[in-house]
Amino acid sequence: MTLSIVLVLMIAGSILFHFLSPWYFTPIASNWGAIDATIELTFWITGFVFTAVNLFLAYAVFKYRYQANRRAAYEPENKKLELWLTGLTTIGVVAMLAPGLFVWSDFVNVPKEAxxxxxxxxxxxxxxxxxxxxxxxxxxxxxxxxxxxxxxxxxxxxxxxxxxxxxxxxxxxxxxxxxxxxxxxxxxxxxxxxxxxxxxxxxxxxxxxxxxxxxxxxxxxxxxxxxxxxxxxxxxxxxxxxxxxxxxxxxxxxxxxxxxxxxRPPPDPVAGAAAFVLCATCHGAQGEGNIDQHGPKLSGQEPWYLKRQLEYFKQGVRGTHAEDAYGKLMAPMAATLINEQAIDNVIAYIQTLPDDPAPSTVHGNVDKGEKTYRLCAYCHGPKGHGRWALNAPRQAGMSDWYLVTQLKNFKHEIRGSHSGDLYGGQMSAMAKTLSSDAIINNLVAYINTLPPPDRAGQIVSVMPGAQKRRAVADE
Amino acid sequence: MVAVAIADQEQVLHEPQSFISRYIWSQDHKVIAIQYAITAIAVGLVALVLSWLIRLQIGFPNAFDFIDPASYYQFVTMHGMIMVIYLLTALLLGGFGNYLIPLMIGARDMVFPYMNMLSYWVYLLAVLVLMASFFVPGGPTGAGWTLYPPQAILQGTPGATWGIILMLLSLVIFIVAFTMGGLNYVTTVLQARTRGMTLMRMPLSVWGLFVATILGLLAFPALLVSGVMMLLDQVIGTSFFMPAIVDMGEQSTYSGGSPILFQHLFWFFGHPEVYIVALPAFGIVSDILSTHARKNIFGYRMMIWAIVIIGGMSFIVWAHHMYVSGMNPYFGFFFATTTLIIAVPTAIKVYNWVLTLWQGNIRLTVPMLFAIGFIFTFVNGGLTGLFLGNVTVDLPLSDTYFVVAHFHMVMGVSPILVIFAAIYHWYPKITGRMLDDTMGKIHFWTTFLGTYAIYFPMHYLGFLGVPRRYFAFGVTGFIPESAQMLNATITIAALFVGVFQFLFLFNLVWSLFKGKQAGSNPWEATTLEWQTPQTPPAHGNWGPELPEVHRWAYDYSVPGAPRDFIPQTVPFSETPFQIDTEHES
Amino acid sequence: MSILSTLMTMPWIASAEPPAENPLASTSPKKVALVVFLGVVSSVFFLFIAAYLIRMNYGDWRPLRDSQILWLNTLVLVASSFAFQRARNAAGKEQRQSTTRYLLLAGFLTLVFLSGQLWVWQQINSDGNRILTDPASAFFYLLTGVHGLHLLGGLYVWLRTVIRILSGYSAMTVRLSVELCSVYWHYLLLVWLLLFGLLLAT
Structure with a gap:
């Protein structure tokens, strides 16, 4: 009795859920309305079977519940009934499959004008x-x-x-x-x-x-x-x-x-040196970073990363969030680099600066930090040297206080949440797994122990590629 | 394996002498079955806990420090692999197959008891190797249970070195164990049936186990082949499955291999695997429904034909897992058609279960509750299969939570409900005591309703387009806030269902000592295992004389008979009143 | 009774006849198991061959140079299979001497075959620009390796049988083992011919 009632309630509940659920297909934005129609059709057929079979089940459980003085029927098989059921099922299956195959044939055959x-x-x-x-x-x-x-x-x-x-x-x-x-x-x-x-x-x-x-x-x-x-x-x-x-x-x-x-012409570090004078006021004459001016170390950073950041600052992708106080300072500075060539030049100059590891200012439990770093290593590399293919900048030997600040910014979506920020969202999602300041400190303390890359004799080029020629609003 | 089989003592049962030979190095199929079952349940509990961790992250993102993307994908992978292979396959075939086949066909034991014992120990080794991967550098593999290369062996995936090697090794070992067991089950069914036990008098449980074993024997080689080839790609650097790749900006030495080739091999195993789990469950639930409805199974022959047809067809539907894999899209026409055809025999099985209840005299015992819960769940899970099997409908739903909901409903919850039904049903035979009824009912209601609450709404996340295998959903333009609320609700339901499984475990232990004495045939069933001279059956099962079978397994409520069941061992001469016409109405 | 008519029987119809013995009851379960096992092995080789045929079609495939030694090895394996057949016939007639002789010969020839295969491996390995990871040679190692492993497994059973017959058991007692070995060897010969044909043809 209870079971039958519950079964009926579950059937009714499922149907109600289907019609009342706020979670359903997003409004379609392509030509594939036929897919939605096929699904609709499948829903009607399977919905009917679901309701019919389960209602029958609930009714049978109720009607033939145990009675000591009754005996069940003896019926090994019923060919006629089984044939009917097989036939009807086959019709239902064909009704779902045939339209599906027609739509699939549309999907497989790309129109000539595409x-x-x-x-x-x-x-x-x-x-x-x-x-x-x-x-x-x-x-x-x-x-x-x-x-x-x-x-x-x-x-x-x-x-x-x-x-x-x-x-x-x-x-x-x-x-x-x-x-x-x-x-x-x-x-x-x-x-x-x-x-x-x-x-x-x-x-x-x-x-x-x-x-x-x-x-x-x-x-x-x-x-x-x-x-x-x-x-x-x-x-x-x-x-x-x-x-x-x-x-x-x-x-x-x-x-x-x-x-x-x-x-594109090769960048000119000499021209870049002139532009760098302005940078040096906060980032130091050798690009070594200056904690008091909130200018992180630049020397030794991956050139493609520097380039993207400068463009972001110029485009207002970074340095525009209300809570990003120091980022806001950077934005007008980046604006002084008038075009891509100017950016390339200054980066080429930064490439020539000596790359001495930044001093450690953050302390924490290095062993715990090492465990946390395993996740970071997937993109930033096991030694924190950065990986261009993953858009992951170098961390080892860079300004540690800056890492702490930015990890917190990413975590709280002060960074990385702008719609034009292509890869910051990824960092934001990862930074959210760092639940406390202590964990961030441990992590950065571990990064401090990583040796900086040995770049002797290595030529690092500016990523030419397909950066935007000029800023275009993405939306 | 042949070596072991040939070395095996033929038809000689050697009596166990000590505790160790009786319960540890046992060659008795009943003890081996219990060893299989306990190991499978233990490793299943690991997978259950992993599922909680997965759900905690989805329901309450970033609330727990110990779950990061790497460990999340490791949990997902291990959860899936353990549940499918090391729990469901091992428990249904190693556990129930071992226990039921000899008893139900009237044999004294499996035909190769020594190989049967080895099968268990090799399985245990496979489990240990798998568990060891939790403790190696890099942890277990996080490649997803399908282990698709290239990512399974590249550095962007957790456990791409030791983790994946141990996983593949463990699978290879498991396949060896399964083959030893499987050869035994098939040979025993073919060769050791007692006098009068024709193939068509076998209970459907045995049919399901038998066909599933054949499927396993033919399908597991595909996993073996792909596993060996991937191991070589990983360890020596061959390029069976690995094309020219730029791995995190660096050129790899691989060239020319095909990742899709792996997928074809994997699913050539993977789809029959679904039926390796499903067919025994179909068979077992048929017997339980019939016994507790006091009515013969409806359409017995049709049920067997369906099992055989489903088993055969399961080898030609595999690529329906690959509609959006980038394989030749024209394959879609063929595989959508075969897949939807397979729905017909499956539907017939469902009709026959429901029609078995019709005009029955239904005793709502705990096993029966689970069996009916199975029908409801399976109808739901089977019907959503028609969405995914139809290539066009699969396009938007593939790789979303709809798939997760579908396969958990149809191959997770459904077989597990049958496993519960079966444990409540046969526990009295295995131990001589009944499982506690009240605890059993609580267990049923929480499991049945709880799992439905988990998986039914999950389909709708799939319709919405929420992708599966995501550590976190972040900001999107189409997932509303409310979806997170739904996910939190599902997580709570999952924790709730999980906790009540411990009540079941408690019941298993408690009833062993305090359960009601069961007697030899508490459900008044017809099949042979209930007719053993002792309960639990002694070594050798039958005493001096093997039973003789005089009728099919479903003589319930035969008109004119004094009681509502006639055991298979009762000769025709004692029940001359049995009707002998073919029923047509 | 065919499988089809078995499946058509209506078992609920009562039968007053005494229960029939299982027709396979007198067959050795080992024979049944061997047939089932050969089914499993067939599945393994079928899938390896399928993978080979698919992989062949990709751009970087360079066919192997056919090795003349393989012809020799094939002959040796044929001879070994033949010797097993003779041993089986002898065991059937309870000729202990001749069973032992042919059994030893068959095992010896198998070992020769396996050594020959190793020799071919060596040859390919020393073949200058061939590296282990080249797809065609990797498949060659894989296919011959798996086939060789199956022969080694068979040799284990062969060894047990030889030890038994040498320690004085009669030909009758090892008859089943010899028979099963010979079936297994014929089967592996068949698989080898298939693989060899495949390697020659590609």
């Missing part, structure tokens, strides 16, 4: 590549990938010269134009998914996979990696901005082509 673009995945961020005027993507080879050629472009392929390289987590697409995404991975399997577009596909190293869709609504949507790709899987996010065609073109034109990147 424009291709490339999605490049790696641990743990995205890159994108659009063909230039020739409408053709140049050939690539993962063996060619390095700091100066993050896309692995084949320099000899004429088709690749006008490719637009977007080394960013944000991609724009034109509304109402079918696009085919060619998916490529540098390292492990990733998955390109946008919930509002309904479709997704894995990026598999070694091969190029694809999917296609037509964005139908302008707006900004999350790109998620949905195949486990290592400890940073959950922070491998991106954004797709669906624009009107003209806005899309403006955005695309703001990025340099591969040939333009290659042709």
């Amino acid at each position: 424009h291709s673009f490339e999605v490049l995945g790696q641990q743990w961020h995205w890159g994108f590549r659009f063909p230039g005027k020739d409408g053709q993507l140049g050939t690539v080879d993962s063996r060619l990938i390095n700091l100066d050629n993050p896309f692995g472009m084949n320099p000899d392929d004429p088709a690749g010269q006008d490719d637009v390289l977007i080394n960013s987590n944000v991609v724009h697409l034109p509304v109402d134009k079918p696009v085919r995404a060619l998916l490529r991975s540098k390292d492990v399997i990733h998955n390109f998914a946008v919930p509002q577009f309904r479709v997704k596909m894995d990026l598999v190293p070694g091969i190029v996979t694809f999917l296609w869709f037509t964005p139908t609504k302008t707006g900004t949507y999350d790109i998620l990696c949905e195949e486990l790709c290592g400890i940073g899987h959950h922070v491998m996010r991106g954004k797709v901005v669906v624009d009107e065609a003209a806005d899309f073109q403006t955005w695309l034109d703001s990025y340099p082509t591969y040939a333009e990147v290659q042709a």
Whole structure:
């Protein structure tokens, strides 16, 4: 009796939950309405079966509950009934499968007019590549990938010269134009998914996979990696901005082509030295850092990192948060570097400065810090020397007080939360696992014990690549 | 293995002399079954605790210092692998298979008792190797239970050195153990059935175990092959599965391999694995439903055909796990079709269970409660399989919480409810005492309602598009605040359900000493294991004479019979009133 | 009775006939187990071969140079299988002497085959630009290695049988072991011919 009532309540509760739940498909923003329709159909059929079978179950449990003086029926089988049930089930299955296969055939066959673009995945961020005027993507080879050629472009392929390289987590697409995404991975399997577009596909190293869709609504949507790709899987996010065609073109034109990147003149450290005079007031004459002026050590920092930070400060991505007092001081300074060349020059000069380890000012339990650091090591390297491929700057031998400040800022989303901050969100998510100030101190105390990199004779280049040519609001 | 089999003492039961040979190095299938069961439950408890840790992070992000992304993915991986292989497979086949097969077919023991014993000890070794990975540098692997290369052996994944090596080694050892056990079960069913026990008189439990074992014997090699090849990729640097890769900015030496090849091999094992777990559960629940409804199982032949068809078809549906894997998309047409076809025999099984209850005389004992709870849960989990099996519908739902909810419902909770039903059902035979009824009922209601509260709403997170395998969701444009509230609720439900499993464990121990005396056949069942001369059955099971089987396993409520059940051992001459017409209505 | 008609029986129909003995009851369970085990081994080799055929199609595949020694090894394995068959026939006729002789010969030939395989390994290893991680040679090591391991497992049973017959047991008592060994060897010969054909063809 109780069981039957509970079963009926569970059926009713499930149906109510279905209709009342605030958690359901996000409003669709692509052409794949047919997928939603197939799901709707599947819901009606399976919902009917769920209700019918379980109600029958509840009724049987109630009606044939034990009575000492009754005896059960004896019925080994009932061919007619079983045939009917088999037949009806088959019809239900066909009704779900057939439309599904038709929609799948649409998915498999990319329309001719679809424009291709490339999605490049790696641990743990995205890159994108659009063909230039020739409408053709140049050939690539993962063996060619390095700091100066993050896309692995084949320099000899004429088709690749006008490719637009977007080394960013944000991609724009034109509304109402079918696009085919060619998916490529540098390292492990990733998955390109946008919930509002309904479709997704894995990026598999070694091969190029694809999917296609037509964005139908302008707006900004999350790109998620949905195949486990290592400890940073959950922070491998991106954004797709669906624009009107003209806005899309403006955005695309703001990025340099591969040939333009290659042709960029080498930076001039002498010119950079002049600009550095201003920096030296807070960061020290040798870029060694100055705790009293809140200027962290710059010498020895990875050049691509310095470049991105300077651009962020210029664009207002950093140094604009109300609680970021010292960041606000930096913003107007960065603004004095008038263009990309000026930034490259000053970084080239910083490269020439002596890289002596910053003095230790933070103390804590080094052993405990070592355990915490294991997580950091995935991106920043086991010795804290930084990894360009992960956008992770060097920590070892840098200003420790600055690390503490910024870890707290990341944790409280004073840093990393700006929509234009491509990788700060990842750091924010990681910093949130550091629950107390003591843990942060221990961690930084451990970082203080890490030896700085030995750079004798090593040539470090400025990342040319596909930084933005000029600031464009992303949203 | 053949070596061991050939060395095995043929048909000679040697009587155990001491405590050690009776309970430790035992060759008695009943003792081995209990060893398997205890080990599997113990390791299952580890996996249960891991599931709490996972849920704590999802429900209350960053509230606990000891859970960081690396350990989170390690917990997820170990939870999945332990539950699927080391708990469910080992408990259903090693535990129930060992206990039930010889007793239900009227054999004195497995045909190769020595190999049977070895099977357990090798399994234990596999478990120990797996547990050791918690203590090696880098910890256990965090590659997800599917262990996909390249990430499983690259530095961005926790445990990519020792952790994954121990995991693969442990799996290889497990497969050796399983093969020893499996050869035994299949040979015993084929060869050691007692006089009169035709294949079509076997209880469905034995059918389910038998077909599942065959599936395991043919499917586990795929895991072995892929495991060995991945070990070589990891240890010597071959490129079976590894293409040219830039690992964290540095060129690797790998080239040319195929990650998708691994996935094909893995799922060629992985899908039959679902049925390796499901078929024994289907069989066992059929017997429990029939016994406690006092009615023959409805459509016995249909049930067997369904088991055989499902078993056979389970080898041609594997790529439905790979619709969005980047394999040739045209495969989608084939695998969606085969997958949905397999739904038909599965549905028939469900109808037959429900129709078995119809016009029965249902005793709502604790095992029966669990069995009915299984039907409800399985209907839900099976139907959501129709979403994921249909390639188009899978596109938005794949890799979301919908998948997590689906497989926990259908291959987590459903078989576990059957396992509980089976333990409540056979505990009296195993120990001679009944499990406590009140504790059993509390256990049922908390488990049944609790698991539904965990997994039913979880599907809706999947519809929303919440990705699975995320340590934290951070800021997105589509996940509302309320989803976090739902996740916290699910976590609380999970902790609640978990805690009540300890009541069950307590009941197991308490009833061993204080339980009501059971007698030899407390449920008034027809099958052979309830007709043993002693309870618990002695070594050799049957006394001097093997039982003879005169009828099928489901003579409940036969019209005209004095009682509502006729054991399989009762000759026709004693019950001439049995109807002998084929029923057609 | 075929499987199909077995599955069609309606077991609930009462039968007054005395219960029948299981038709397999008189067969040795070891034979049944061996057949099932060969099914498992077939699955292993089938999957390795499938993986080989798929992996072959990727760009970096360079076929191995066919080794002449493999022909010799194949002949030796055929001879070994043949010797096992002779031993089996002799054991069936309870000819102890000749059983022992052929049994020893079969084991010896198997050892020759395994040494020959090692020799081929050596050859590929010394083949200048071939490294262990080259896909074709890695597969060659893997396939021959797994096949060799199965033979080694068989040799364990062979050794037990030889010890028994040498320590004075009659041919009758080892008949089953010899029979099972011969089935196993024929099977592994078949697998080898398949692998060899595959290696030659690619």
